[in-house]
Amino acid sequence: MxxxxxxxxxxxxxxxxxxxxxxxxxxxxxxxxxxxxxxxxxxxxxxxxxxxxxxxxxxxxxxxxxxxxxxxxxxxxxxxxxxxxxxxxxxxxxxxxxxxxxxxxxxxxxxxxxxxxxxxxxxxxxxxxxxxxxxxxxxxxxxxxxxxxxxxxxxxxxxxxxxxxxxxxxxxxxxxxxxxxxxxxxxxxxxxxxxxxxxxxxxxxxxxxxxxxxxxxxxxxxxxxxxxxxxxxxxxxxxxxxxxxxxxxxxxxxxxxxxxxxxxxxxxxxxxxxxxxxxxxxxxxxxxxxxxxxxxxxxxxxxxxxxxxxxxxxxxxxxxxxxxxxxxxxxxxxRGRWDGVIRLSPECTLTLSDMDESLFLLPDLLDYRVTVSTGSDEKFRLCCDVLMAEGGNLTDREVIARLSEVGAIQKALAGSILKTPSVRFSEDGRWTTTGVSKRKIVWTNSG
Ligand SMILES: [Zn+2]
Missing domain, CATH: 3.40.50.12780 (ANL, N-terminal domain)
Structure with missing residues (x-):
């Protein structure tokens, strides 16, 4: 009841x-x-x-x-x-x-x-x-x-x-x-x-x-x-x-x-x-x-x-x-925040919530941060920093596979406006800061 x-x-x-x-x-x-x-x-x-x-x-x-x-x-x-x-x-x-x-x-x-x-x-x-x-x-x-x-x-x-x-x-x-x-x-x-x-x-x-x-x-x-x-x-x-x-x-x-x-x-x-x-x-x-x-x-x-x-x-x-x-x-x-949305093209809107629902299914992934930038070739770059559980056993390939299942990323890869995402793992299993601030996609123009 x-x-x-x-x-x-x-x-x-x-x-x-x-x-x-x-x-x-x-x-x-x-x-x-x-x-x-x-x-x-x-x-x-x-x-x-x-x-x-x-x-x-x-x-x-x-x-x-x-x-x-x-x-x-x-x-x-x-x-x-x-x-x-x-x-x-x-x-x-x-x-x-x-x-x-x-x-x-x-x-x-x-x-x-x-x-x-x-x-x-x-x-x-x-x-x-x-x-x-x-x-x-x-x-x-x-x-x-x-x-x-x-x-x-x-x-x-x-x-x-x-x-x-x-x-x-x-x-x-x-x-x-x-x-x-x-x-x-x-x-x-x-x-x-x-x-x-x-x-x-x-x-x-x-x-x-x-x-x-x-x-x-x-x-x-x-x-x-x-x-x-x-x-x-x-x-x-x-x-x-x-x-x-x-x-x-x-x-x-x-x-x-x-x-x-x-x-x-x-x-x-x-x-x-x-x-x-x-x-x-x-x-x-x-x-x-x-x-x-x-x-x-x-x-x-x-x-x-x-x-x-x-x-x-x-x-x-x-x-x-x-x-x-x-x-x-x-x-x-x-479902997320308007400022947590990055438009890669009119058809490809990248949201933190879509990435969350895919990445948090990975065992051993505790948190992640995504940074999007553009390179000199005008293509988008996406870098994912992953926080892994102690003794965790995740590989770049698994993270990239999960990211590639996100609709907007899949479309952007297929349309060649996005390079294959790169992945970095945090070394000691925890972030250096214990942020309680809102999570969001970071956009940088520096390339
Ligand atoms: Zn109720």
Whole structure:
């Protein structure tokens, strides 16, 4: 039997506060709540942030009468924030409890800053509490392989959410040494592991990873913008556990949505965030089922409200009801990012997700990085740096064979616009950095 997502009752209770809608169908209640919160957010952002005062200057001050009218409001982009994050802050600097600085690799060093108040962080703890109750029961324990050293970091907020349901947690942090992490997880006796897909995979594939024991790990939560299916499948096989995925980004207040026991798409944090999927070209809202870019509006954020923020993530709303019985909308697992796409020709679009689904099927491959460049002959070069498990036994030929099965690479090779890919193996079985940044294809023009 599949239990209904705990997010439904949580969101229902939130939506009912202050609204006399007890006898109305839930979706109607939710829409009324969200419309009120969207209008409140617009008013709040305009009065309190220099950015939105200017950005929404031409918008009438009358509230939206239906939720779909939000489509008239201009988008907010990541570069709006990068330019001057303090223009987004809606409270005095004294009232900011946490500032998260995100550096985008390869940029000129301009960082994106995000501000959260104590109240904003409390809402995230609340979401983690209810979201995690899908995976663990009171009395169980969780190993958190996410940064958690500093107060209010993601690992710390998750720990606080788990404590509220009487679940013990070990905040181990990002994985630099997979064997060491596996031993720590085993001695802690974790029932559940939360981490970044490639890092949890490295733990499972390490020698000590098998000692963690098949059956003792009941569930894994993989958290990032995009989770390769092939990694989830390997973890299910190694540990005999259920693998859930969480969707979130710092801009969402870390948590965005989490899968229910149906393991088929995220139920979203709809009490705090209003999600849309929009057409990348026209900006119009896509009907349910159509693929587009994920856009969200914060409904309860006090430190840094965001209105129609473009995430760059590619996904769609699943148009069918969830097998868990919830009426909440579901978003299909994110397929990747618009900036993770490289167009080799009009017919050949190379995506990280396509390469992931092929390469992560290789036993002993823990992670990889792909760099694409052009040579003096105008042909594309593709170099794949592979991180192999300890004692792994992969060859160039196997990696190239897998790469050549990726549709775009196959076509580009057949059309002679791409040279045969080259492969390099990392020497000591681990990356020199334990990056928690987003994975992407690197494009270089230097040839
Ligand atoms: Zn469900």
């Amino acid at each position: 599949i239990n209904i997502t705990p997010l439904e009752a949580w969101i229902r209770d939130r939506a009912l506060i202050g609204h006399n809608l007890l006898n109305k169908p839930f979706l109607e209640t939710l829409a009324t709540y969200q419309l009120a919160r969207v209008n409140e957010t617009i008013k709040y952002a305009r009065s309190n942030t220099p950015f939105y005062r200017h950005h929404l200057a031409s918008l009438p001050t009358t509230p939206l009468s239906i939720l779909s009218d939000i489509a008239r409001i201009p988008f907010t982009t990541a570069s709006n924030i990068t330019g001057n994050p303090y223009r987004f802050s809606a409270v005095r600097q004294d009232d900011i409890a946490r500032i998260v600085t995100l550096r985008t690799s390869g940029s000129t060093g301009e960082a994106k800053r995000l501000f959260f108040t104590e109240a904003d962080l409390e809402l995230t703890v609340d979401f983690f509490h209810y979201g995690m109750s899908t995976l663990v029961r009171p009395g169980q324990s969780v190993a958190i392989l996410l940064p958690g050293e500093s107060p209010d970091s993601v690992g710390d907020l998750l720990l606080r959410g788990l404590r509220r349901m009487d679940v013990r947690a070990l905040v181990y942090g990002p994985v630099a040494d997979p064997s060491h992490a596996a031993k720590a997880i085993a001695s802690f006796g974790a029932h559940c592991i939360v981490g970044i897909p490639t890092q949890v995979l490295a733990v499972a594939q390490s020698r000590a990873g098998s000692r963690v024991g098949r059956g003792s790990i009941e569930s894994v939560l993989l958290s990032t913008d995009y989770v390769p299916r092939a990694i989830a499948k390997t973890l299910e096989e190694v540990w005999g556990c259920r693998v859930f995925t969480h969707y979130g980004m710092t801009e969402m207040g870390l948590g965005g949505g989490v899968e229910c026991e149906a393991l088929d798409g995220y139920h979203l944090r709809e009490g705090d965030l209003y999600f849309e999927v929009v057409d990348r070209e026209t900006g119009e809202v896509c009907p349910d089922g159509a693929i587009g870019e994920v856009v969200f509006t914060t409904l309860t954020r006090s430190g840094m409200p965001l209105i129609r923020y473009k995430t760059g993530d590619i996904a769609r709303i699943i148009p069918h009801p969830c097998p868990c019985g919830s009426v909440l909308r579901r978003m299909e697992r994110v």
